[in-house]
Amino acid sequence: MARKVSDTRRWTFTILAWGVALAIFFPILWTILTSFKSEADAIASPPKFLFFNWTLENYAEVQSRSPYFRHFLNSVIISVGSTLLGLLFAIPAAWSMAFQPAKRTKDLLMWMLSTKMMPAAGVLIPMYLLFRSSGLLDTRIGITVVLMLINLPIITWMLYTYFREIPGEILEAARMDGASLGKEILYVLTPMAVPGIASTLLLNVILAWNEAFWTLNLTTSKAAPLTTFIASYSSPEGLFYAKLSAASTMAIAPILILGWFSQKQLVRGLTFGAVK
Amino acid sequence: MATRHQKTLARFMVAPSVLLLLGWMIVPLAMTLWFSFQSYNLLSPGMEQFIGWTNYKYFLSDPAFWQAMTNTLLIVIGVLVITVGGGILLALLLDQPIMGQGVVRILMIAPFFIMPTVSALVWKNMFMNPVNGLFAWVAKAVGAQPVDFLAQYPLMSIIGIVAWQWLPFATLILLTALQSLDSEQMEAAEMDGASAWAKFTHLVLPHLSRAITVVILIETIFLLSVFAEILVTTNGGPGYASTNLTYLVYSQALLQYDVGGASAGGIIAVILANIVAIFLMRMIGKTLE
Amino acid sequence: MGSITLKQVRKAFGEVEVIPGVDLQINDGEFVVFVGPSGCGKSTLLRLIAGLEDVTSGQILIDGQDVTHAAPAKRKLAMVFQSYALYPHMSVRKNIAFPLKMAGMDAAEQDRRVGHAAGILNLTDYLERRPGQLSGGQRQRVAIGRAIVREPSAFLFDEPLSNLDAALRVNMRVEISELHKKLATTMVYVTHDQVEAMTMADKIVVLRAGRVEQVGSPLELYRNPANRFVAGFIGSPNMNFLEGEVASRMGAHAIGVRPGHFRMSTSDGLLPGTVGVAEHLGSDTFLHVDLDGGTHVIARAEGEFPVHHGDRIWLTPQEGRIYRFNDKGLSL
Numbered sequence: 001m002a003r004k005v006s007d008t009r010r011w012t013f014t015i016l017a018w019g020v021a022l023a024i025f026f027p028i029l030w031t032i033l034t035s036f037k038s039e040a041d042a043i044a045s046p047p048k049f050l051f052f053n054w055t056l057e058n059y060a061e062v063q064s065r066s067p068y069f070r071h072f073l074n075s076v077i078i079s080v081g082s083t084l085l086g087l088l089f090a091i092p093a094a095w096s097m098a099f100q101p102a103k104r105t106k107d108l109l110m111w112m113l114s115t116k117m118m119p120a121a122g123v124l125i126p127m128y129l130l131f132r133s134s135g136l137l138d139t140r141i142g143i144t145v146v147l148m149l150i151n152l153p154i155i156t157w158m159l160y161t162y163f164r165e166i167p168g169e170i171l172e173a174a175r176m177d178g179a180s181l182g183k184e185i186l187y188v189l190t191p192m193a194v195p196g197i198a199s200t201l202l203l204n205v206i207l208a209w210n211e212a213f214w215t216l217n218l219t220t221s222k223a224a225p226l227t228t229f230i231a232s233y234s235s236p237e238g239l240f241y242a243k244l245s246a247a248s249t250m251a252i253a254p255i256l257i258l259g260w261f262s263q264k265q266l267v268r269g270l271t272f273g274a275v276k
Numbered sequence: 277m278a279t280r281h282q283k284t285l286a287r288f289m290v291a292p293s294v295l296l297l298l299g300w301m302i303v304p305l306a307m308t309l310w311f312s313f314q315s316y317n318l319l320s321p322g323m324e325q326f327i328g329w330t331n332y333k334y335f336l337s338d339p340a341f342w343q344a345m346t347n348t349l350l351i352v353i354g355v356l357v358i359t360v361g362g363g364i365l366l367a368l369l370l371d372q373p374i375m376g377q378g379v380v381r382i383l384m385i386a387p388f389f390i391m392p393t394v395s396a397l398v399w400k401n402m403f404m405n406p407v408n409g410l411f412a413w414v415a416k417a418v419g420a421q422p423v424d425f426l427a428q429y430p431l432m433s434i435i436g437i438v439a440w441q442w443l444p445f446a447t448l449i450l451l452t453a454l455q456s457l458d459s460e461q462m463e464a465a466e467m468d469g470a471s472a473w474a475k476f477t478h479l480v481l482p483h484l485s486r487a488i489t490v491v492i493l494i495e496t497i498f499l500l501s502v503f504a505e506i507l508v509t510t511n512g513g514p515g516y517a518s519t520n521l522t523y524l525v526y527s528q529a530l531l532q533y534d535v536g537g538a539s540a541g542g543i544i545a546v547i548l549a550n551i552v553a554i555f556l557m558r559m560i561g562k563t564l565e
Numbered sequence: 566m567g568s569i570t571l572k573q574v575r576k577a578f579g580e581v582e583v584i585p586g587v588d589l590q591i592n593d594g595e596f597v598v599f600v601g602p603s604g605c606g607k608s609t610l611l612r613l614i615a616g617l618e619d620v621t622s623g624q625i626l627i628d629g630q631d632v633t634h635a636a637p638a639k640r641k642l643a644m645v646f647q648s649y650a651l652y653p654h655m656s657v658r659k660n661i662a663f664p665l666k667m668a669g670m671d672a673a674e675q676d677r678r679v680g681h682a683a684g685i686l687n688l689t690d691y692l693e694r695r696p697g698q699l700s701g702g703q704r705q706r707v708a709i710g711r712a713i714v715r716e717p718s719a720f721l722f723d724e725p726l727s728n729l730d731a732a733l734r735v736n737m738r739v740e741i742s743e744l745h746k747k748l749a750t751t752m753v754y755v756t757h758d759q760v761e762a763m764t765m766a767d768k769i770v771v772l773r774a775g776r777v778e779q780v781g782s783p784l785e786l787y788r789n790p791a792n793r794f795v796a797g798f799i800g801s802p803n804m805n806f807l808e809g810e811v812a813s814r815m816g817a818h819a820i821g822v823r824p825g826h827f828r829m830s831t832s833d834g835l836l837p838g839t840v841g842v843a844e845h846l847g848s849d850t851f852l853h854v855d856l857d858g859g860t861h862v863i864a865r866a867e868g869e870f871p872v873h874h875g876d877r878i879w880l881t882p883q884e885g886r887i888y889r890f891n892d893k894g895l896s897l
Contacts, residue, residue, distance in 0.1 A: 010374070020366065024440070025383040025386050043408040045408075093289060093290045096285070099286075108294070117550070119501050121545045122545050122546035123300075124525060127304055130307075149296065169646045170651075176617075176642065177663050183667060192653065212504035213503045252390050259385070263385050267449050270445070
């Protein structure tokens with residue numbers, strides 16, 4: 001039973017919430033706006049908010065100066081590739097942990113999570129040297145595998161929590177109905193698990209897209225995803241605000257849109273089902 | 277609960293993931309440990325030799341190490357305080373009857389999806405820059421001296437940037453938890469004559485404790501190894517003012533080519549993380565049951 | 566055909582022995598109910614028959630064939646689960662047809678059988694809906710439909726009514742009984758509710774801690790319980806037990822009297838006591854009586870019996886309706 005809320009109260013909270021939300025969102029908004037300005041307008045004082053000569057020249061310039069689309073493609077390949085590869089390993093593991101739990105399953109899951117706690121700094125040097133000596137430095141396959149390993153615990157955990165919500169009795173019913181393990185997975189488990197797998201995929205693509213330790217250390221140009229590409233604007237191009245903004249906008253736009261779609265699953269995904 | 281055949285199959289299906297993660301943990305970690313006892317510099321290849329604890333002695337007696345250690349903890353604690361505290365306030369605000377709640381949520385969550393290099397660069401150049409940044413303009417507009425944030429308050433600036441990225445995450449999770457609070461419980465408390473503050477401390481906070489634990493756990497995992505934000509904004513400087521352990525190991529290894537010393541640092545970082553991890557795992561082990 | 570034979574079936578989970586060794590014969594066409602308090606192993610026994618769990622030792626025969634190590638699907642049994650276990654992403658039609666599809670039956674025959682089952686179960690109008698859009702009773706019927714289309718040699722029910730509300734439970738109970746009359750197929754039914762057991766079963770198997778306490782028809786169990794546990798479990802409200810002097814006077818460690826088997830009087834009788842709560846239902850009167858010895862009993866009188874809280878009352882067990890037990894709880 002919803003209670004009647006006084007108008008003053010409602011308006012106060014509405015204005016307050018919108019104010020805070022806009023303040024938090026402002027840096028992103030400002031970046032997007034600046035990407036459409038000329039360099040002169042971008043550093044004009046006082047700043048110009050909406051009334052300036054809108055232009056697309058920065059976007060053209062970013063692409064011509066460095067092959068933006070190659071980096072974009074790298075980002076897509078690396079983030080999607082590492083997630084799919086991770087799912088390949090995680091789906092069977094999560095299936096068996098969810099439906100055939102052993103005494104140590106809980107410990108195993110905790111241990112998997114604890115590997116996420118290992119600081120990257122602890123393994124950076126050997127990974128770098130291994131990559132250098134085996135020619136994997138600055139290759140897509142190399143960075144894809146590393147990101148897969150990093151996110152494997154999270155992928156497994158997320159799938160585990162989704163699978164666990166599928167009642168075991170349904171799989172038993174399928175078995176009674178004469179389904180073999182293959183058919184059980186194809187006709188019953190997979191259709192029921194698709195939403196869970198999809199949100200796992202989405203979230204891990206986001207995490208991998210934004211990963212900025214291994215990508216910065218193990219890629220330089222050929223295989224560099226957008227994280228590395230943007231870091232190259234650190235100086236001196238960073239002082240060209242309009243171009244920096246255009247490059248940034250292009251780097252964040254796809255994932256921002258994906259992220260908005262997945263915000264519901266984000267919560268339960270990233271909290272391992274502990275918060276729904 | 278199942279037949280033997282299925283159990284065997286199940287073990288077989290977990291094995292690949294476990295082996296991969298085990299390999300990923302043990303092989304590089306063992307190598308780091310090995311290197312940490314070597315004199316090993318990439319600039320003088322072929323000169324490697326066993327030098328015992330020297331790397332550790334050197335690393336631990338380096339003032340930069342203690343500063344990095346302090347900075348690491350300051351970043352973790354600072355960001356946690358801001359995001360959990362701010363997150364609770366924002367979650368309470370968003371839980372009120374407001375118009376356009378969906379849009380407000382979308383605007384608030386956005387920073388979480390911004391890649392660290394982008395947010396660091398945008399904040400550094402377009403906001404914190406002492407000449408052309410927006411903050412400088414605001415300062416000038418009110419007649420104050422513009423502040424060069426990254427030079428004068430490098431660590432605080434980085435904490436601010438990182439907190440901006442993680443505040444939405446905390447807010448979203450706490451809001452979700454808040455919305456699952458039983459409204460009858462709140463009404464019962466109201467019937468019992470509880471004040472707003474009493475309801476908050478006795479009902480809302482205990483209800484949120486699980487979500488708060490989870491937020492702390494996940495953020496800590498990521499915050500212990502903040503890297504891109506430092507690399508892009510301050511390069512750890514000025515001096516070591518904004519260097520954390522991760523960045524120190526990176527610069528020792530890939531900028532000064534001192535593999536031995538960096539490895540010792542890496543092992544210390546692992547030990548630190550383990551100490552933190554033990555606390556955290558205890559904590560979530562309890563709340564996630 | 567559907568006779569099921571269990572020979573010394575034993576089940577242990579690690580060190581914990583859940584079923585210490587059960588022998589049981591279920592005849593073709595019988596309605597057998599496994600009943601017992603929760604944790605007595607009745608569901609485990611059913612799952613052993615279904616093949617969803619491995620037996621630790623012993624043998625299971627269906628129609629004389631050893632199926633101890635056969636996969637569930639090979640046993641020609643159908644099961645209705647407590648949660649119904651419907652496939653949420655399939656329509657009712659597809660749910661019911663699923664076992665037929667798994668058996669590789671051609672589509673026309675599938676349709677015919679689904680149509681037939683839907684007719685029996687009043688589901689014809691709901692065939693295109695998803696389980697999520699159905700009420701509890703309808704879901705239950707879909708689960709039964711999925712079981713009957715296979716024309717199995719026996720049906721297994723695992724507490725199928727426990728998720729329904731009280732009124733619906735009574736209806737479904739009758740429906741399942743009618744279905745059994747119609748199909749004349751063996752049914753094995755697990756429940757913790759003795760009323761379901763009494764009303765539906767041809768044969769009741771009372772289980773406690775994995776052991777079979779007694780097997781028999783409902784009235785056999787009611788009239789001649791083998792021990793105090795069965796006596797207390799069967800019948801509602803529960804049998805009253807009296808120990809001490811009253812019992813020893815009758816040469817027993819304890820005596821049992823069903824609530825309906827007391828003669829009541831407001832002036833004299835064998836057992837004096839005080840009325841606690843008096844439930845006047847019109848057709849019956851249930852009295853909660855605190856006997857002077859301190860024992861609490863429930864007595865039922867037919868029709869109206871005008872006493873109220875605090876009144877004195879005398880109860881006398883009817884001759885020939887007293888159950889006597891020795892100190893091990895066995896009937897004398």
